[in-house]
Amino acid sequence: MAITDRQTATLALAHALSAAERGLPVIPLSAGKLPALPSPHRNEDRPVTCRGTCGLPGHGVHDATTDPAAIRALFAAAPWATGYGIACGRPPHHLIGIDLDIDTTGRNDSAVSLQQLALHHLFTIPPTVTVLTPSGGRHIWLTGPPGVCVPNSASRLAPGIDIRGAGGYLVGPGSVTTRGTYRLAPGTADLPPAPCPRALLRLLTPPARPHHPSPRTDQGRGLVRFVLAAREGQRNTRLFWAACRAYEHGFGDALADALTHAAVRTGLTEREARATIASAARLTTG
Template identity: 85%
Template structure:
């Protein structure tokens, strides 16, 4: 029994590393499809709302990484992991998962419902990576454009159709759960995730909040003060200033657009590019909408 568990964990790591090589951020899952690592803040009172900024593992989807060494370290800390999650909404793919559930008890046909939406809104469901779930459902993998954040939702599009977007995750193919194995649908293993059709993307994203005119319309101009704030940082405050500025940029919706300028400013202030990118990525995770997959 122990040998089987070790083999399952080894296969899960192998599948996770393969996904990470393709630019998909991954982290270990238990057989219940929940994060395999317990929160380092579980015994703290009052509860701590941390999304990985403490630097310790155990923050669920916020642990997700494409770094092979970091992936191995996460799985080493979770020896009972039997699968892996793939973080959605993260560059470079900005994955969007369309989860088509099976609900024969209530007569819901999620595949037919998606096809009906395609007819009504004049889009074609593209050929893309498709993962078959143990329950008979399927996950369609799509990619989103930069600057668009797709929220998670359950049944909002139609009964039986759930959406995994920013802050959510998909169970990766090859994962083993208490209900069975997730596997790639025949004929889709060679495909790359297809771009989300524009009409479908409009259905997945909430209407933009009205903005009051300020005279500064471009992200570069809106974030100029933040860039200057980082550039003026002295030793001992560079990382703190960069993290604060990146959080404000993401909260106002132009974090991705300002990331390069903030990185350049931080490098001029004395950080390495790797340190700057890591701080900005932490800010992006911290300010992402909290969603329960």
């Protein structure tokens, strides 16, 4: 590794530790803005839904931590890291990132779209941490209330406006990427992330799905019985079919454990069962 690269990696670690001191969970990133550590499950035959419970690093944003020793260990395992990511939606800040991209002509029309949304829905973006991206865009940092899950989205709010919420991450200021360095906007370095305006928060959170307990419960029980009735040679097929139906009707995650237990009773291992259910989830919700 060249001296310049070592200096870049050292600075990335320093920036990450500084962010962690402010309660922001971090992970090392490569110059391509992706998590620097590869998945420990990448060579396994079946899809794995592990989110770090195996105890090994390499689970992307699920590795994010504020513990200095753990952060140093992550960066030591990825000496090629040139930046760091900050996990969104995690306590204590429950960070929400408003990512304003620029269009192909170099204009920042997404900023205009955000202003129009603010005027229409009667909110203002308060002074807050703002990060300038190498492409000319900007990341606006806001905080959400505990118990409110803001999902990630791309151009759902308006063209060119991406949202980083639960399960997502923001590239931290000071990170070096193939396109340049992420920097704090002048005048925002000493600001804390500001609370997200309520009107904007309502736009960012999808409406709750209608609750129909009786039909859903009956159908879920029927799918579990369908899996339990599987004979050898049918177990994976029946489990996959049942999981697909559950996800298509919006209660796949809620039924996943029951389907797993049923499949284990028919002779599948828990790992096989969860891999099959994960495949059904990707097929029906991807």
